[in-house]
Amino acid sequence: MRPRPEPVQVIKERRDAALAKLVGGIPYVAFLGIRFERRGDELTATLPYSDMLIGNPVLPALHGGVTAAFLETTAIIELSWSRLWSEVEAKRIDPQALDATRMPRMPKTIDFTVDYLRSGLPRDAYARARINRSGRRYASVHVEAWQDNRDRLFAQATGHFLMPQAPDG
Amino acid sequence: MTERLAEIARQFIEAIPHARALRLSLETIGAGEAEIVMPYDARLVGDPATGVIHGGAVSTLMDTCSGAAVMAHASAPAGTATLDLRIDYMRPAAPGKSIRARATCYHVTRSIAFVRAEAHDGEADTPVASATGAFTLERAERPE
Known part of the structure; x- marks a missing residue:
């Protein structure tokens, strides 16, 4: 007979705590106001509209740099989360014990290419990342961002990342 | 020409809300070139372990x-x-240091501008990052 599964609330709390620790420790994520929602291991990033995100006040439109930053942040969090998820699920990491000094190292961006499809409207934006390849050292990630309609992307991006190496190699 | 450039410089500082939020300052501008400085700011840190x-x-x-x-x-x-922008990150920016960007618009067509x-x-001769981009170009209406 297999062991009784943990109560759903215990599992949810552990996963949500891990995500909150991962995202909450990054000042720039708070500066832009980016939030992450979780369904199982799937993340959706939200960039809530704020006047300070505007790059073209005449249109008005979101700053192209903000769009790039939103996509890059989504890619980095997705990569870190995918690693953290397996550690937390295997109970090798206790999310309650994580703090700024004991977080898993972040991946480093090697390159990032943003494709601007239409101007970012002055309203909330959403993004999801897909890890196309994740090796021991390198990862390739694709990110899509939309606003009103999931099928009408306003930007997409592809980036390569250097994955943090375990201290013992 | 000079008046137009001075106007662009002023607009960059005053009219772009997100440039203000990052406290960007446009140092030089002219003939398809620009130089902008971003001061170090703890709110912009991406990796709290390093301060980068x-x-x-x-x-x-x-x-x-x-x-x-x-x-x-x-x-x-x-x-x-911006139509497309690729950034290559050569090394992390030194914590505490401001970052200075220099851009050159090296070619334009009727409707596209190419930039490096x-x-x-x-801190070193090697740049922190380099970028290449393609931008839309809206031509001014020709006067009658």
Whole structure:
């Protein structure tokens, strides 16, 4: 007979705590106001509209740099989360014990290419990342961002990342 | 020409809310070139373990500087928007140091501007990052 599964609330709390620790420790994520929602291991990033995100006040439109930053942040969090998820699920990491000094190292961006499809409207934006390849050292990630309609992307991006190496190699 | 460039410089500081939020300052502009400085700011840190500025803030600096270079091109564009921007990160920016971006709009067609940019932190000869981008080019209405 297999062991009784943990109560759903215990599992949810552990996963949500891990995500909150991962995202909450990054000042720039708070500066832009980016939030992450979780369904199982799937993340959706939200960039809530704020006047300070505007790059073209005449249109008005979101700053192209903000769009790039939103996509890059989504890619980095997705990569870190995918690693953290397996550690937390295997109970090798206790999310309650994580703090700024004991977080898993972040991946480093090697390159990032943003494709601007239409101007970012002055309203909330959403993004999801897909890890196309994740090796021991390198990862390739694709990110899509939309606003009103999931099928009408306003930007997409592809980036390569250097994955943090375990201290013992 | 000089008046137009001075006006662009003023607009970059005053009219772009997100450039203000990052406290960007446009140092030089003219003939398809621009130079913008982003001071170090703890709010922009991407990795709390190292204090290194997030790549996204560097992207914004590069994008803003590239757009300024397009606006400063001799063809006197009426407006521009980013079509595509690629950033290569050579090394982390030194914590505590401001980052200086220089962009050159090296070619324009009727409707497209091509730009190269580099970001330096003054710590080494190697740039922190380099960028290449394609921008839309809105031509001013021809006067009658």
